Amino acid sequence: MASYKETTMLLPLSDTRTFGEMDWQYITIHNTANRVSARSEAMYVHSGKSEVTYHFAIDDRECVQIQRLNMSCWHAGDGRGDGNTKSVALEICYSLDKGDSRYPVAEDNAAHKSAKLLLSKGFGIDRLRNHQIWSGKYCPHRMLDNNGWEPFKRKVAKYMEELKESKKTRLSTPDFIEKIKDGAIKGWETHGILPSLTIAQAILESDSGNSELAVRANAIFGIKASTDPSWTRIYKKKTSEWINGKYVEVLAGFKSYKSWDESIRDRLLYLTTRCINGAYIYKNLIGEKDYKRACQKIYDDGYATDPKYPGKLINIIEKYKLYEYDKVDIKGSDSMFKGFRIVGYFNDGDLANALALVNSLGASAILVKTDDFKSYTGADELIQVGGYDIKGATKKIIGIDRADTLSKVGKYVESIKGGTK
Template identity: 90%
Template sequence: MASYKETTMLLPLSDTRTFGEMDWQYITIHNTANRVSARSEAMYVHSGKSEVTYHFAIDDRECVQIQRLNMSCWHAGDGRGDGNTKSVALEICYSLDKGDSRYPVAEDNAAHKSAKLLLSKGFGIDRLRNHQIWSGKYCPHRMLDNNGWEPFKRKVAKYMEELKESKKTRLSTPDFIEKIKDGAIKGWETHGILPSLTIAQAILESDSGNSELAVRANAIFGIKASTDPSWTRIYKKKTSEWINGKYVEVLAGFKSYKSWDESIRDRLLYLTTRCIGGVYIYKNLIGEVDYKRACQKIYDDGYATDPKYPGKLIDIIEKYKLYEYDKKALKESGVDFMDKQVIIAYWSDGDLPNAEALFNAIGAGLLTKTKDARIYKDKGAFIVQVGGYDIKGADKKVFGDDRLATLKEVAKFAEEIKGGR
């Protein structure tokens, strides 16, 4: 099965190497006749040293888009004919040396990309062309040398059928939401994270449960195994990392899970316990009741580097009305405990995330930092101490041997409260 990363390096709209806008009707296949990668090909086109332009350069690892699909390119050698003005150009890299093992993989990737493009317009294999058909030039030379044009077309047709079949079995976003919504709602009760944020991130990060990590590792948030050295179930896959000012392909280890529910629970735990330099980096996210602010906060706290990340999450929440799950979670948690005001007290800032998680789980009382809760007890309040040292006047102490253990006790106590209502 073809495997490649899709990257965009678009020419500026001011670039004049075009015949103007087009409604493409064909795909034209080329060979680059050199030894460089798709990214290097794209950089050369951007340099302006050649009159030739094309839409995609593809190699054994990457497909780089250089021109917009609604803009024509100079590539087919047929003047203002349909080749230049009505076809999408794919350049297959590493074709110069017959012994280059990267070329067959690049050609396979090109067949897959061609299939995707044809399906996107509802076209059939009859819309596939090579450079020679348009102008007579011996290109794609490597393919023509091996009498490989007809086999290539058959491979494209095969990929088209496979893609059609996979589309039938692809999980829809509404179905994905239905499968994970209960775990997301429960996440508000136990950890104070809005269900809409949890679901939107899962949709975005896992392609609605259809990504490789979601299917093969039940990982719908893509949390790296390096964040938790104690985690033993690891799924390794190639990914791109921004290192020293450029993207580098690395083999990364991701947490693998028994189920999507376990993935959700671990992500909630990650958000409420992730501590760097003594700082709980997502503590301001816990208890946030406005989904727009929550989407902005998780970005500001460093969860993602894409500046459009908050907007993408908000768009998903509003498209699928995920805020309705927030309303449900907030309504269910807004009940007074034991008909008293509850004071959630904590000793140090390190216990704040756990205290806020409990505050949101029971939905009542006043979260306060205090060493002496007697003033509140004198007013008839029920005092709950979370973590830290003993707090004078506490009616209930919720803590463990460490903060992770405390968080588990918080979840347990919250369930007890729910059961007693």
């Protein structure tokens, strides 16, 4: 069975070695005719010394994506023909020396990657091409030397069947939604983050719960451990990052969780407490009820660099009608809030202290603005954090400054735990 790591080292959008955007219809197979790895091939293309570009370089251990699938490359030697403008290019490494034992493994990995790509578009092996078909060049030479083109196509077909079978065991998106929707809805009650946004981000970032991080670390948002030095459960995974003008492979630590529900709660905490240079960068998300505005805001606040990120989230929300979960209204009869503590923050400066209390109290706490206390009559407590005395609060935690308020929040939590409220 093929085994390789998939890495992304994309060319900048400003790179001119392309015929522009494309809707790919074919896969073209090449041999690199040298002795270097896929990563080295990618770095050479990035250096600008090569006139040729391609989408993937693949070796015995790694498949490196160099160009976006919706962008054409210069690889097939047919000018503006279908080879260059309508096909995805796969370069198989270590093909120069006939005795190189790494090449057969790389070719097997290329067959597997080709199968995945074809299945992603619903294509069959009739969409598979080699370089020679487009321009007459004797490439991929190792396959052509050994009459290996037809066996390669058969191997791709075999992998397609295996992948179809394995896909049956994947968690479907509707099933994934069913597993996380309650936590997302609760997140609106406790942190004011729209359920549709939470679910859509989880679908996008975890491949509907099927990603490595989701399966092995219960991490459906991929939050780096470096964002929280106090976090002790860490899952380490190799990834490529752009450092000092080039891609560098690093071993990154991601937060690991006991459950997907814990991953959701931590992501809610991240969005509502992430503070840079004294500013809570996602505070405008709290209480946003329009999913389109929420998707745009989280991008504008710097959560993602992909300009298409808001559109991707909106498409997911509309495809699966996730906006229906935004219609759950937690405000209603007094009895709805029995057993809950309502934590109100006076203004944005008090938000961090209020959130510290909410996360200490757990699922029984709901975060609101103190102005909204009137909507939560019947709750066990209406706790004001910071600010001036607010009418309706049954408990006030107000210090002489915010540091003193935080200290009093801690004492209050301890009093609850000790039963001395």
